[in-house]
Amino acid sequence: MPSPDPSPDLAVIGAGPAGLMAAEIAASAGLRVVIYDQTPSPARKLLLAGRGGLNLTHSEPLDRFLPRYGAAEPLFRRLLTNFPPDALRDWAAGLGVETFVGSSGRVFPVGMKASTLVRAWLRRLDGLGVALRRRHRWTGWDADGRLTLENAEGETVTLAPRATLLALGGASWPRTGSDGRWSGILAARGVEIAPFRPSNMGFEVPWSDHLRARFAGQPVKSVGLSAAGRRIKGEFVITDSGIEGGAVYALSAPLRDAIAAGGHAILTLDLLPDLTEAVVLKRLRQRGAESLATFLKKALGLTGVRAALLREFTPAAALSDPAALARSLKALPMPLTGVRPLDRAISSAGGVLLSELDNQFMLKRAPGVFLAGEMLDWEAPTGGYLLQGCFAMGVAVGRGIVARLETPYR
Secondary structure, eight states: OOOSSSOSOOOOOOSHHHHHHHHHHHTTTOOOEEEESSSSSSSHHHHHHHOOOOOOOOOOOOOHHHHGGGGGGGHHHHHHHHSHHHHHHHHHHHTTTOOEETSSSSSEEOOOHHHHHHHHHHHHHTTTTTTOOOOOOOEETTTSOOOEEEEETTTTEEOOSSEEEEOOSSSGGGGGGGOOOOHHHHHTOOOOOOEEEESSSEEEOOOHHHHHHHHHEEEEEEEHHHHHHEEEEEEEEEOOSEEEEEEHHHHHHHHHHHHHHOOOEEEEESOOOTOHHHHHHHHHTOOOOSSSHHHHHHHHOOOOOHHHHHHHHGGGGGGGHHHHHHHHHHSSEEEEEOOOGGGGGEEEEEEEOGGGTTTTTTTTTSEEEEEEEGSSSOOOTTHHHHHHHHHHHHHHHHHHHHHHHHHHHH
């Protein structure tokens, strides 16, 4: 079946942040752009992620921002130099969506709604002449090198764009369309792909029946967390099987890798991050005849779930030894025995190796085919870093596509 758009300048496969941003850049340069997405509505993962308040980016300076990308920091140094967090905020303002910096430094739309931003963005794209074809799943290329897609009726659609951008997402939250099914198509063409792994996910903890029954679903606030030489302050949530939450996600990559290597990992908790161990010990030595629970509440403000965690992972003998108890309060070892599965993770690590692409994000094995977003082998924590990375990559690949189509033989 012929396509209603047989030869656009650019076919974007995938309507997430990277794909939509690249489409905007290309259409603004005068290119004819068509977006294809396998879901009934675009930006589904962005909309789902923004249900509780869309965290677009973070306000911290780039010298602290860039290390969040781990091994991919050199790439994102280039991307965020050209499209930094302030540029993303200016872009949102241009859509009529003002932003603010929260108490944690994270940046949100004033209305805290992803849907408002997505609707304004789609109106802008429509005004630029960008067409959106829903319920079209990419199936590869035919024998003549044309793109093939399957529409909602199960019919094959073919097209021959001047350039193609694949922005199909990773392999987490498959109900949003990020199912990783594209990996087999690219692997068959010899593209090297790192196995998918969960990222920004929870972990399993061997809770006692008492703690699980009493505290599952409760937040643990104002604690320090440490792993692999990194320390942050934040909060997380006790679940029936383990832990979830932003502070945990920030350390999820090294903890995941430790579990993969040795079957377990240790997350160290500081239950009193605003007090030094020396101060804690001094107060513990002032205990009289009071029960430990009463004394910890009065002397250190330790109650509820934090007190329960102390008892969960501190040997009974240490509870009556002030020095040992002070060490536990400041460096409580929480054992992690497993990682939540990929389909429950916020994002995924793995994907197409960056070495498969040139500096404009074009596949070396397939001239004219570009990749962006979570399809690629990089990861970043939540808190604005993941989304900022996707937006900045969309800008870069859009500019790269425009440059190639303007001078295709250079």
